[in-house]
Amino acid sequence: MNTVGTEQIVRHSNGARVAHWAVAIVFTFLFLSGLALFSPFFYWLSYVLGGGALMRFLHPMAGAALVVLFYPYAALLVGDNRWLPNDSKWVAHMGAYMRKEHPDVGETHKYNAGQKMMYWSMVPLIAVLAITGVLLWQPWFAPHFSAGARRAAGLIHSVCAFIMFVGIGIHVYAAIWTRGSIDAMIRGTVTRAWARFHHPAWERDVTGKGGR
Amino acid sequence: MALMSLDVVNQSASTSTPPQARSTLEVAKLIDISRCIGCKACQSACMEWNDLRDQVGVTEGFYTNPPDLSDQSWTLMRFNEQVIDGRLQWLILKDGCYHCQDPGCLKSCPAPGAIVQYSNGIVDFHQENCIGCGYCTAGCPFNVPRLSGKDSKAYKCTLCSDRVAVGLEPACVKACPTGAIGFGSKEEMLFQAEHRLADLVERGFARAAVYDPKGVGGTHVVLVLPHGDRPEAYGLPANPRVGPVLQAWRSGLARAAGVATMFAVLAAGILHYMRRGPLEVPPEGEQGVKP
Numbered sequence: 001m002n003t004v005g006t007e008q009i010v011r012h013s014n015g016a017r018v019a020h021w022a023v024a025i026v027f028t029f030l031f032l033s034g035l036a037l038f039s040p041f042f043y044w045l046s047y048v049l050g051g052g053a054l055m056r057f058l059h060p061m062a063g064a065a066l067v068v069l070f071y072p073y074a075a076l077l078v079g080d081n082r083w084l085p086n087d088s089k090w091v092a093h094m095g096a097y098m099r100k101e102h103p104d105v106g107e108t109h110k111y112n113a114g115q116k117m118m119y120w121s122m123v124p125l126i127a128v129l130a131i132t133g134v135l136l137w138q139p140w141f142a143p144h145f146s147a148g149a150r151r152a153a154g155l156i157h158s159v160c161a162f163i164m165f166v167g168i169g170i171h172v173y174a175a176i177w178t179r180g181s182i183d184a185m186i187r188g189t190v191t192r193a194w195a196r197f198h199h200p201a202w203e204r205d206v207t208g209k210g211g212r
Numbered sequence: 213m214a215l216m217s218l219d220v221v222n223q224s225a226s227t228s229t230p231p232q233a234r235s236t237l238e239v240a241k242l243i244d245i246s247r248c249i250g251c252k253a254c255q256s257a258c259m260e261w262n263d264l265r266d267q268v269g270v271t272e273g274f275y276t277n278p279p280d281l282s283d284q285s286w287t288l289m290r291f292n293e294q295v296i297d298g299r300l301q302w303l304i305l306k307d308g309c310y311h312c313q314d315p316g317c318l319k320s321c322p323a324p325g326a327i328v329q330y331s332n333g334i335v336d337f338h339q340e341n342c343i344g345c346g347y348c349t350a351g352c353p354f355n356v357p358r359l360s361g362k363d364s365k366a367y368k369c370t371l372c373s374d375r376v377a378v379g380l381e382p383a384c385v386k387a388c389p390t391g392a393i394g395f396g397s398k399e400e401m402l403f404q405a406e407h408r409l410a411d412l413v414e415r416g417f418a419r420a421a422v423y424d425p426k427g428v429g430g431t432h433v434v435l436v437l438p439h440g441d442r443p444e445a446y447g448l449p450a451n452p453r454v455g456p457v458l459q460a461w462r463s464g465l466a467r468a469a470g471v472a473t474m475f476a477v478l479a480a481g482i483l484h485y486m487r488r489g490p491l492e493v494p495p496e497g498e499q500g501v502k503p
Binding site: 042053138148191 | 322346352364455457462491
């Protein structure tokens with residue numbers, strides 16, 4: 001099995017990678033422009049995002065783009081994100097996993113439970129952000145809602161945005177921490193050793209070879 | 213209105229403390245509805261002074277015209293039709309900005325300097341800084357600011373801040389033929405209001421009241437309402453206030469908590485990496501790799 005270390009396995013298809021980075025770019029714009037609107041401490045961001053008025057115009061447009069890009073992408077990934085009995089085991093050992101104690105978390109498929117939690121938090125969060133965003137969207141939709149409804153929408157939108165930031169923050173850090181995953185999302189492939197170490201059940205399914 | 217020589221004491225979305233050393237006279241407009249004859253001279257004067265021309269509309273079966281406040285109509289006489297003691301009455305409201313001491317519009321505005329409050333109490337919009345988000349329309353407890361369809365900027369009554377700055381009364385005050393609208397120091401206006409109130413009570417309006425709602429810290433447009441027990445009949449909120457939702461959404465505390473969360477995530481990532489290092493695939497045969 002000398003080739004195990006260098007043999008490449010496709011982890012993310014071309015389409016998935018393009019969708020991922022499109023979502024990432026749109027999210028980055030939404031996050032930075034939302035931050036500028038949320039706190040005067042970050043209003044300076046508006047000067048590098050087109051200026052206040054244009055940035056305010058573009059923010060909901062980008063929000064619509066995120067919905068259009070994210071949900072088809074999420075549909076592509078839903079099959080691999082179903083919650084399995086093993087996943088609860090991963091969650092129970094999450095602390096040890098993060099301390100690199102290599103706990104026995106069972107046979108991980110394409111995504112581990114942490115990745116699945118990320119997935120299942122983003123699916124409703126983006127929906128709530130989109131709905132509350134429509135209530136605030138001037139000048140087309142907001143005038144149809146009462147001031148009270150828009151105040152509530154603004155509060156919920158802000159809270160969800162921060163929960164989303166925490167989620168994306170963990171996602172980005174996990175990608176940096178887990179060596180090989182950023183390369184995988186750029187070039188699409190991982191080594192068999194990487195696949196076997198992080199996602200053994202997936203590696204078996206993909207290669208069609210029993211590891212043992 | 214940015215060239216006016218009035219002291220700004222409060223500014224939207226600002227991280228700096230505005231100058232507060234000088235104090236100027238707190239002003240107020242007093243509207244005694246019992247003296248209003250519904251002539252709309254105030255509306256015309258407002259259009260005239262501020263160079264505004266609303267669309268010519270169609271009659272909708274009542275006297276209020278145009279039908280609503282807009283970017284072109286900063287004040288509007290609302291002819292509220294009410295049946296009181298078996299008689300149809302007009303409870304006229306000269307609607308427009310009430311210039312709250314604690315303005316919800318200013319609190320909700322995310323654009324630095326788009327909404328300011330002067331030391332004399334006037335709340336003013338600086339359209340050149342406005343980004344068109346409409347948060348002021350959500351934050352206002354009186355439903356006053358209007359976004360323009362032309363330029364996506366918010367407009368409302370300025371209390372003629374440009375006139376007040378040079379010692380003139382607002383245009384509507386100057387035009388009112390019955391003295392229903394007065395202007396002066398807030399103290400003097402409240403004093404006058406008490407006098408008017410006493411008159412009204414004597415004339416049989418036992419429930420007349422002065423409308424200077426404390427929920428927004430008082431206003432700089434004070435009303436004398438003949439039916440003061442029912443401000444809603446005039447289309448006014450009984451207890452306008454900034455409210456807990458807006459406080460939670462736009463307060464400095466909420467902003468600080470949000471931004472602190474963000475930096476906490478960043479710090480947690482850096483600290484974890486420093487302590488544990490990256491998660492790498494161990495060389496074959498080592499612990500953790502299932503052969």
